[in-house]
Amino acid sequence: MAEKTGLYSVKFSNPVNIKTVSSVVGTMEGEGPLGEYFDIRVNDNLYGEKTWEKAETKFAEKAVEEVIKKAALNTGEIDYILAGDLQNQAAASCYGVKKFNRPFFGLYGACSTFGESLALGAAFIDGGWGKNIVCETSSHFCAAEKQFRFPTELGNQRPQTSTWTVTGAGAAVLSKEKSPVVITGVTSGRIVDLGITDANNMGAAMAPAAADIIYNHLKDFGVKPSDYDRIYTGDLGTVGQALLIKLLKEKDCDISEIHRDCGILIYDGKKQDTHAGGSGCGCSAAVFSFIFKKFLEGAYKKILFVPTGALMNPTSVMQGENIMGICHLLRIERRA
Amino acid sequence: MAEKTGLYSVKFSNPVNIKTVSSVVGTMEGEGPLGEYFDIRVNDNLYGEKTWEKAETKFAEKAVEEVIKKAALNTGEIDYILAGDLQNQAAASCYGVKKFNRPFFGLYGACSTFGESLALGAAFIDGGWGKNIVCETSSHFCAAEKQFRFPTELGNQRPQTSTWTVTGAGAAVLSKEKSPVVITGVTSGRIVDLGITDANNMGAAMAPAAADIIYNHLKDFGVKPSDYDRIYTGDLGTVGQALLIKLLKEKDCDISEIHRDCGILIYDGKKQDTHAGGSGCGCSAAVFSFIFKKFLEGAYKKILFVPTGALMNPTSVMQGENIMGICHLLRIERRA
Numbered sequence: 001m002a003e004k005t006g007l008y009s010v011k012f013s014n015p016v017n018i019k020t021v022s023s024v025v026g027t028m029e030g031e032g033p034l035g036e037y038f039d040i041r042v043n044d045n046l047y048g049e050k051t052w053e054k055a056e057t058k059f060a061e062k063a064v065e066e067v068i069k070k071a072a073l074n075t076g077e078i079d080y081i082l083a084g085d086l087q088n089q090a091a092a093s094c095y096g097v098k099k100f101n102r103p104f105f106g107l108y109g110a111c112s113t114f115g116e117s118l119a120l121g122a123a124f125i126d127g128g129w130g131k132n133i134v135c136e137t138s139s140h141f142c143a144a145e146k147q148f149r150f151p152t153e154l155g156n157q158r159p160q161t162s163t164w165t166v167t168g169a170g171a172a173v174l175s176k177e178k179s180p181v182v183i184t185g186v187t188s189g190r191i192v193d194l195g196i197t198d199a200n201n202m203g204a205a206m207a208p209a210a211a212d213i214i215y216n217h218l219k220d221f222g223v224k225p226s227d228y229d230r231i232y233t234g235d236l237g238t239v240g241q242a243l244l245i246k247l248l249k250e251k252d253c254d255i256s257e258i259h260r261d262c263g264i265l266i267y268d269g270k271k272q273d274t275h276a277g278g279s280g281c282g283c284s285a286a287v288f289s290f291i292f293k294k295f296l297e298g299a300y301k302k303i304l305f306v307p308t309g310a311l312m313n314p315t316s317v318m319q320g321e322n323i324m325g326i327c328h329l330l331r332i333e334r335r336a
Numbered sequence: 337m338a339e340k341t342g343l344y345s346v347k348f349s350n351p352v353n354i355k356t357v358s359s360v361v362g363t364m365e366g367e368g369p370l371g372e373y374f375d376i377r378v379n380d381n382l383y384g385e386k387t388w389e390k391a392e393t394k395f396a397e398k399a400v401e402e403v404i405k406k407a408a409l410n411t412g413e414i415d416y417i418l419a420g421d422l423q424n425q426a427a428a429s430c431y432g433v434k435k436f437n438r439p440f441f442g443l444y445g446a447c448s449t450f451g452e453s454l455a456l457g458a459a460f461i462d463g464g465w466g467k468n469i470v471c472e473t474s475s476h477f478c479a480a481e482k483q484f485r486f487p488t489e490l491g492n493q494r495p496q497t498s499t500w501t502v503t504g505a506g507a508a509v510l511s512k513e514k515s516p517v518v519i520t521g522v523t524s525g526r527i528v529d530l531g532i533t534d535a536n537n538m539g540a541a542m543a544p545a546a547a548d549i550i551y552n553h554l555k556d557f558g559v560k561p562s563d564y565d566r567i568y569t570g571d572l573g574t575v576g577q578a579l580l581i582k583l584l585k586e587k588d589c590d591i592s593e594i595h596r597d598c599g600i601l602i603y604d605g606k607k608q609d610t611h612a613g614g615s616g617c618g619c620s621a622a623v624f625s626f627i628f629k630k631f632l633e634g635a636y637k638k639i640l641f642v643p644t645g646a647l648m649n650p651t652s653v654m655q656g657e658n659i660m661g662i663c664h665l666l667r668i669e670r671r672a
Contacts, residue, residue: 001337001464004415008439010465051655079340080524088424090444091649094527095657103344103524104662105452106444106647108426116441120456127463128337129346188416188439191430311442313427319387321431326440 002126006220008187008213015182015335016122019132019175022067023289024059025282026141026167028274032267037290038168039066045142045167053087056140056169059282060085060096063169064136068100071132071173078102078173079130082121084113085138085281086165088147092138096169102134111206111235112189112309113137114170114285115328119186121174122330131176138169139280148314149199162200163237163263163279164272170285172292178335181295185331187217193324196310197317203240203276206308209325210236211247213306217329218253225255229300232291234284234307234327235263237277262287284308295334305330338462342556344523344549351518351671352458355468355511358403359625360395361618362477362503364610368603373626374504375402381478381503389423392476392505395618396421396432399505400472404436407468407509414438414509415466418457420449421474421617422501424483428474432505438470447542447571448525448645449473450506450621451664455522457510458666467512474505475616484650485535498536499573499599499615500608506621508628514671517631521667523553529660532646533653539576539612542644545661546572547583549642553665554589561591565636568627570620570643570663571599573613598623620644631670641666 002010023038030041040062047055047062060083068075081100083093084107097104109116117135124133142152144165150156174183192209210233218224225231236244241264245256262284263277284307294300311324338346359374366377376398383391396419404411417436419429420443433440445452453471460469478488480501486492510519528545546569554560561567572580577600581592598620599613620643630636647660 003464004466053651053655084444087649088651089446089647089649091652094647094649094660095652098527098529098660101526104527105456105524108420108442108444110425120441120459123456123459123463123465127459128339129459130340188441190437191434191440193434311425311430313423313425313430315389315424316427316431319389324430324434
């Protein structure tokens with residue numbers, strides 16, 4: 001059973017085990033600073049398919065296949081798959097998980113979806129719904145640009161505030177079986193609206209939601225930033241990171257020493273010309289392979305993992321609506 | 337705690353209470369056979385807004401507002417809102433729930449999303465995540481036609497197999513507080529693909545998934561159709577209903593007497609010229625107000641509620657993919 005803690009959080013008396021993780025990434029991600037941490041690096045962003053959408057489907061499918069293999073499980077032992085992506089109607093996830101023939105829950109929290117899937121997966125494991133649950137999300141640079149901004153063929157110039165959608169997918173198996181890395185708590189996110197309407201400044205749209213959830217978490221658990229080795233946000237990039245640190249400092253909360261952002265870590269911003277950093281559902285999901293490895297190496301005792309999402313719908317933006325932010329937060333620890 | 341039952345189901349030793357429900361519908365739905373059962377009937381499908389998308393947002397917002405009011409709760413007493421819709425990026429839900437400022441989980445299971453939200457909401461209540469949870473979904477005929485098929489202004493002829501997307505929204509409050517109508521079990525759905533590519537025949541795309549989940553449920557719980565007063569599917573329409581009954585008969589399972597479909601019930605197919613019936617996330621969500629009332633009137637002891645979804649993405653269909661089906665099933669009972 002989970003225990004409600006404060007206004008927005010739960011903690012688990014029996015920590016939820018993260019049995020293993022997987023990551024399948026494209027060319028740029030494989031060549032980036034974290035390249036060695038990813039399970040599969042694909043040097044063809046079409047992944048042998050004819051369209052970007054089908055390619056993303058294959059990244060998603062491979063991530064699920066790989067994580068089941070790494071967990072040494074049969075597909076039939078997976079009770080549920082919880083997945084989502086940025087494509088309209090979560091298409092990459094739906095087509096990507098089909099062949100596994102497992103009960104499926106489709107999710108949408110923009111780029112925070114990996115956090116949402118881990119939170120709901122933890123609820124299922126903790127609540128007795130099953131023994132092994134796959135949480136997976138994906139994104140694809142070209143599929144995302146085409147859908148949310150402009151066709152890549154146009155060659156539009158990207159402003160410095162823009163982030164580069166990660167081509168790749170990541171997955172985790174949450175399990176009843178004891179493992180060294182565990183989820184001990186969840187803080188759930190509210191939609192936060194700072195009035196951003198620029199589809200090329202996702203960092204600014206997400207940072208207020210990240211500040212809100214981190215602040216709520218610290219309050220709910222009665223802890224301070226220094227109680228954690230790291231706070232990893234999903235894909236704020238450099239613009240969003242600066243804003244997050246500033247917003248929290250205004251509340252007397254300094255996370256500057258321990259804050260890292262998956263979007264900043266995944267690319268070499270200068271050499272790879274990605275501007276403010278990486279983004280997309282696949283960003284925090286793939287970088288989670290790096291974080292998990294660090295745990296196994298003994299680098300961390302306790303961290304916060306905070307996938308960040310910008311709720312952006314091109315039709316709504318054209319109709320004058322803002323791009324809002326949402327995050328989901330996981331408290332992850334090395335088993336004592 | 338939930339107890340895993342069979343391959344795809346869980347049952348709750350403490351039934352999850354459905355405290356109350358709400359429904360807000362458009363003109364045709366209000367004039368249909370179930371009109372009197374809906375809380376709010378709006379005689380303006382734009383709901384005073386300038387676009388179909390904003391109108392759907394308002395239907396969603398009103399359904400949440402109304403269900404919180406009917407539950408006699410303050411907004412602050414709602415622990416989570418679980419919502420989804422058919423718009424790209426679940427836009428109606430995101431913008432619709434924003435003002436309530438509660439932790440939010442976005443979901444996507446096509447027209448089965450109301451079932452998905454009740455299932456996950458039940459997991460939260462049962463697992464100790466909170467005391468009151470709002471589950472909500474919506475759809476809008478014009479927003480859906482524009483996004484999935486053709487602009488309504490074109491006046492395309494609709495084939496007889498097509499269904500009419502419900503303009504409206506429905507919500508429920510799941511609660512720790514004892515109430516007369518309860519969820520006692522959940523069967524979770526797999527993606528089922530019958531090779532349908534016709535965006536005007538959703539019933540055929542969903543019926544195999546409905547047959548799969550109903551069959552799995554009966555097997556998992558060791559029960560037969562006659563153990564239930566009714567089996568309500570979401571939005572199969574007449575074409576899908578016939579196929580569902582046929583598919584189950586082939587497995588020696590006859591549900592013809594007790595099967596009802598929310599999509600068939602919500603319109604007068606002949607007078608209202610809706611062809612095969614109603615559909616959309618708002619269909620089963622709104623008709624749930626009728627089912628709930630029937631429970632309160634003592635008409636049922638035990639039913640199955642099976643929102644049905646067609647995982648349809650126009651881009652994927654144009655790229656040669658099939659429209660697949662998925663359902664989520666709730667076992668709903670009058671508290672003994």
